[in-house]
Amino acid sequence: VTGKARVLFVDDDEAVLKGLRLVTRGLRARWEMEFVTGGVDALSAMRIRRFDVVVSDLRMPGMDGAALLDRVHAEFPSTVRIVLSGYAEPDVLERARRVAHTMLAKPCAHLELCAAIERSMG
Amino acid sequence: MTSTEATRRVLIVDDNRAIHDDFRKILAAPAQDADLDALEAHLLGEATAQVAPTTSFELVSAYQGQEAHALVTAERAAGRRFALAFVDMRMPPGLDGLQTIEGLWAIDPDLQIVICSAFSDYSWSEIRARVGERDGLLIIKKPFDAIEVTQCAHALAAKWELARLARVHLDDLEARIRSRTAELQATNARLAIQMRELAQMESDLRLAQKLESVGRLAAGIAHEINTPVQYASDTATFLRDAFTDLIQVATGHAAVSRLVVDGHDAVAAARAAIDAEAEADLPFMLDAVPQAADQVLEGLGRVATIVRAMKVFAHPGQLDVAVTDLNRAVESTVTVARNEYRYVADLRLELGSVPPVNCRVGEINQAILNLVVNASHAISDVVEGTQRRGTIVVSTRADGDWACVSVSDDGCGIPETIRDKIFDPFFTTKEVGTGTGQGLALARSVIASHGGTLSFQSTVGHGTTFEIRIPIAGPAAVRVEAA
Numbered sequence: 001v002t003g004k005a006r007v008l009f010v011d012d013d014e015a016v017l018k019g020l021r022l023v024t025r026g027l028r029a030r031w032e033m034e035f036v037t038g039g040v041d042a043l044s045a046m047r048i049r050r051f052d053v054v055v056s057d058l059r060m061p062g063m064d065g066a067a068l069l070d071r072v073h074a075e076f077p078s079t080v081r082i083v084l085s086g087y088a089e090p091d092v093l094e095r096a097r098r099v100a101h102t103m104l105a106k107p108c109a110h111l112e113l114c115a116a117i118e119r120s121m122g
Numbered sequence: 123m124t125s126t127e128a129t130r131r132v133l134i135v136d137d138n139r140a141i142h143d144d145f146r147k148i149l150a151a152p153a154q155d156a157d158l159d160a161l162e163a164h165l166l167g168e169a170t171a172q173v174a175p176t177t178s179f180e181l182v183s184a185y186q187g188q189e190a191h192a193l194v195t196a197e198r199a200a201g202r203r204f205a206l207a208f209v210d211m212r213m214p215p216g217l218d219g220l221q222t223i224e225g226l227w228a229i230d231p232d233l234q235i236v237i238c239s240a241f242s243d244y245s246w247s248e249i250r251a252r253v254g255e256r257d258g259l260l261i262i263k264k265p266f267d268a269i270e271v272t273q274c275a276h277a278l279a280a281k282w283e284l285a286r287l288a289r290v291h292l293d294d295l296e297a298r299i300r301s302r303t304a305e306l307q308a309t310n311a312r313l314a315i316q317m318r319e320l321a322q323m324e325s326d327l328r329l330a331q332k333l334e335s336v337g338r339l340a341a342g343i344a345h346e347i348n349t350p351v352q353y354a355s356d357t358a359t360f361l362r363d364a365f366t367d368l369i370q371v372a373t374g375h376a377a378v379s380r381l382v383v384d385g386h387d388a389v390a391a392a393r394a395a396i397d398a399e400a401e402a403d404l405p406f407m408l409d410a411v412p413q414a415a416d417q418v419l420e421g422l423g424r425v426a427t428i429v430r431a432m433k434v435f436a437h438p439g440q441l442d443v444a445v446t447d448l449n450r451a452v453e454s455t456v457t458v459a460r461n462e463y464r465y466v467a468d469l470r471l472e473l474g475s476v477p478p479v480n481c482r483v484g485e486i487n488q489a490i491l492n493l494v495v496n497a498s499h500a501i502s503d504v505v506e507g508t509q510r511r512g513t514i515v516v517s518t519r520a521d522g523d524w525a526c527v528s529v530s531d532d533g534c535g536i537p538e539t540i541r542d543k544i545f546d547p548f549f550t551t552k553e554v555g556t557g558t559g560q561g562l563a564l565a566r567s568v569i570a571s572h573g574g575t576l577s578f579q580s581t582v583g584h585g586t587t588f589e590i591r592i593p594i595a596g597p598a599a600v601r602v603e604a605a
Binding site: 012013015016018019020022023025026040059060061062084086087089105106107108109110 | 341342344345346347348349350351352353354355356357359360363410413414417420421464465466507508509511
């Protein structure tokens, strides 16, 4: 019904999601966004509706970001996968690198994040 | 007694050549006499007379005392010894018998000596006064009979041999004791070096352990800081944009107000202001802006908390014993350790009333940190791959003269089979690369150096509680008490 890009943000820290929600507010005319706090919720959301981009934290309880992106890669190969992480153990980083299109480090200026998302949608 | 064939060298010292021949006849001849055999068997302790005589004699002649000294000296230089000497008492023109004997013993104290004397030149007491109380000296009176000489020769030869064996044995024993002593000294020296190396190693390990946990913490702290910085700056960015919009709305409304006050037509301006207000989504702003401001402050507060805790945790002046607020130390430690447990567990502090404690707070922090990290690993073993979370309880209390910190988890518990090993250095159940196996060993040694104890109670499947107990008065006070 719309040409809006659909973006899914995944982070276990609610405050991070709130911040992202506020800072991307100016883009709500172009993007349709959802915010979830874990890998399981992210996959559920993606099974209901298509997403063009998923932006995920790495260190999360239960399913970590690398595992999530791995599943996204398998189930929704056309979705662009972006990592936004404050820190991760080397092995998690390595797994993430293999399945992520873009790796961003927290803290990441919102312009840089938005540019990365825009770029990924061509 | 041995029956090994042996030839003993016998020195005959006499100025009378005929005497030498007599000795030769008596001692050098093969012993064929049955009586002699029996005698010899008796002397040497043999059970029967069937055994052939075991000692034969090789006779060497000297006709003067000086010549005898020269012979014994030459013999010793050649690595051989005379077993006994028959010495005449009167040997003009040279040394007499006693002088000869004194010289001989000076050269070879083991030499057995028989004095042969025709009449009493010296009394026995005079002889004793000259040469001292010696057991290697016999006197036979001339003219002597063959049996007497043979008895003397065999008895003294056997005695000489026994003395020689005893000396060899003693020398051997002494040599063994010396070498054993040397070995023990070497071992002692090695032990002392090893003790020093061990002490050095332990201090290196403590440093390594500290660096390991600092490294681990630095990573965790990076995350703990990066996350609030991310959302605080996102939210501040939103606030900046929101203010830009709100100022526009306010400016629009101010323009309307001025037009109204000045009596002008304000309808167009009011419409523009309402449009700007709609554009800014004022109801959303009214709701979001105060929250956003709180969120920025909350994020900055989180950063400040972790930086403060890091300062308390890793303050350089903590190597010395100092009066410490134990509860504050515990709070700082669990704050810097938050990233170690937050994905698997909630942590509850139950801080009791504890008076100021004399301790090296850096070491105590380190020990508490190790216990919290272990607790989160124990919980992780249980909840990993599930949606469940565990609980860690860190509590403090005073118990008489003691300050106690306990760290409880509801994790996997410690199996019976490894309970006596968990404090061993390098013992670890974690994957290679996860830990050095030093955490608990060093925690215990650190607590012990405070005069305290580190103990635990564990139930497999239910969890583990570690308890640190340290004297409130400090490590020195305990040493005094114990002394």
